[in-house]
Amino acid sequence: MSVPVQASEAADYAIEVEDLAIRYHGKPALSDVTLQAPRHEIFGIIGPANSGKTSFLRAINRMDLMTAGMEVSGSVRVEGRDVRGWRNPYALRRRIGVVFPLPVGLPLSIYDNVALSSLLRGTRKKAELDVIVERCLRRAALWDEVKDRLDSLGSLLSGGQQQRLTIARALSQDPSILLLDEFSIAVDPVTTMRIEEVLSELKSEMTIVLVTNLVQQARRLASQTAFFLTGELVEVTETEAMFEGGAKDPRTTAYVEGKFG
């Protein structure tokens, strides 16, 4: 998958990765990844555990800055700019929403969880914040369940609710890119379906990278899907083709058919 990126095409991709390699304390976790994620689409990443999926996400929003021993080489461009060229990496992160596998309801009120990123950016007007909080909670399919108790602690919600709160918080950043790392691990199937619907709507506004261990979830949502295996990018293919026997690599076919992993 080393397609050279032409300058004219660059704008059509939200994320362009070239020769990306990631090591932790010198041990390779991911190597030789080259791919492009088109704007306003859901880009799926599947693969068994330890295949480097999470490391890939961590390189996009520059988590290597705060992870001891994590080294990134190659280039990761977000909206046409190399992420390591940012003078203010915090500003980069504000444009990228991240949802981790396990829900993280911050020990703040539900309201403050969602209002936090706006507060950090200096929005102080209650009316504005109210609008943001309600909009984001509604989009994360949580509003109806919590609208009467916005003052209670976000960390006390149930697992599935906390994950939706996490998503609402990521949306409140108004990101241009949303990275989801196995978001459904701690969420029940019904809630998962509701969130999936939300994601389908969201792609009109942002590019979504969906790392998932549920191959069917990638099939339902992603337009293109990358298959990672033990630190290697096996292939990137149109999702439908990948699941209809059109995968380029027999390992991919075996994985999506559930023969291993």
Added chain:
Amino acid sequence: MPELAQAADRRDAAWWIDRMVQILVLAGGLSAIVFIAGIFVFITREGAGFVFDRFDFREFFGSPRWTPTSSHNPTYGALALIAGTASVTGLAMVVSVPFSLGAAIYIGEFATGRVRETLKVLVELLAAIPSVVWGFIGLSIMNPLIIRVFDVPVGLNVLNAGVILGLMAAPIMTTIAEDALKAVPDTYREAAEAMGATRWQVTFRVVLPAARNGLVAATLLGVGRGFGETMAVLMASGHSINLPTSPFDSVRALTATIAAELGETAAGSDHYGALFALGIFLFLVTFAINFAADVFVRGGQRKHRRRGRRPAASANP
């Protein structure tokens, strides 16, 4: 799109504040190091004259004769003082380790609700008792008690000072040990309980091993505390130079010697320098103990962490 990203990449107020705070906390951290180094430099400088001119390694560590005020032949053997401190601290640990571990396990694992909260407050209250009060207890309660119970002529001895010091160190050790137990995730307890393990089996098989490093650190900090304690030991140990052969011998501690004699010496004299040499020795031992405790605490944290420690890295590329 690149233009948009370009516009977003500004060093805004938040970035500058972050920078300034980083510098500020760095200064705060460095100042702690500077103070410690300053103290070390000071006591080393004051003791240097003695250490280089008069210091006799074999005498200092090998002779129990501490006679700095002798007019014709002053000797500076610290062995008896070291033995005094070591024996008192050792006995104190024998007293305090079982008490504090027991208390920590009870408070952390067995007690619930009101009892637990009350005990925690009481233990913290005990930790706040001034050392001179402990010394007073040693002098006026333990002393006659030891004389009566063991039928010995003097009740101010290793036993007295060790028990007093042990009781003194126990509350702090309890608090730190309980913190170590509290740091063990509840999921461990639940997983073990779900297998039908009893409360004690959970504690002994799962919680204690998980908290081991923290518990060792608590003990070492207690040792450090005992080593450096002055007033209570001065009052309860009898303050007489002796190589102790039984718990009923009076001894003199390093710290107590410095406290009692420093005011009587001429600055710059051999005696003055010798006391600072004791200080350097104390400093090094205490430093070593605290360092060891720190290493153990770090070891404990690493075990429960999934990813590498966050370095105090600047977000600046």
